[in-house]
Amino acid sequence: MHFSTIIISAIALAMGASAMPAPPADTRYAQLRLFGEPGCSAQNEGELGVYGDYVNKCNTWDGTTVKSVSFEYAINNCQLRVYSDVTCHLDRHHVPVKTCLSGDKIYRSYEVLCDHL
Template identity: 55%
Template sequence: MHFVTIAASAVALAGAASAAAVPTHRYAQLRLWGGQECATLNLGEEGIYGDQLAMCNPLDVYDTVRSVRLEAADAGCTLYIYSDLQCHLGKHEVPVTACLSGDKEYRSYELFCDV
């Protein structure tokens, strides 16, 4: 009888711990494009969650990203896109609903929010 209670408690605790580790609030959403001007080769969307704020993050695609559209962002959030993986080169601020398109590929981003 005690084994069943202990096992049920362990399962409930593990479920609560895994649910707490999953980020739930999406601060921003990007749409990535392999072509220029956010018009061709849609590579999909990328959500930015609380555990990704104020840090350098790689763009999660295997293809070359040539343009980016910031589809949505919480008020007080600013997105920067970079042409390297360390968030040092080619820094560009991307306004909401604007398309960032250039000659170089984009490889990483940082999102800063007033939270």
């Protein structure tokens, strides 16, 4: 009888985990502005709105050469991390809101991390 209780509990836990809602795809959690040159002023590549289906996972810039990033705003204390590789592993930079990340490298991927989701 104890074994069946464990099985039923495990099934209930698995069903509860799979029922967790995904972040709303139409909510803009953060806004970035991308630049093709260091300094967040030259070669403005435009703004990038980060919506629910792009939070809490690694993303790339889709072929845009990014040498500086301005983190313009975020809701719900979301954070920005920017990387020099396409897999969000190398040379991690935490970028505070209302600041510019600029350097001599090309930034290739990013994560917008939102704890509440």
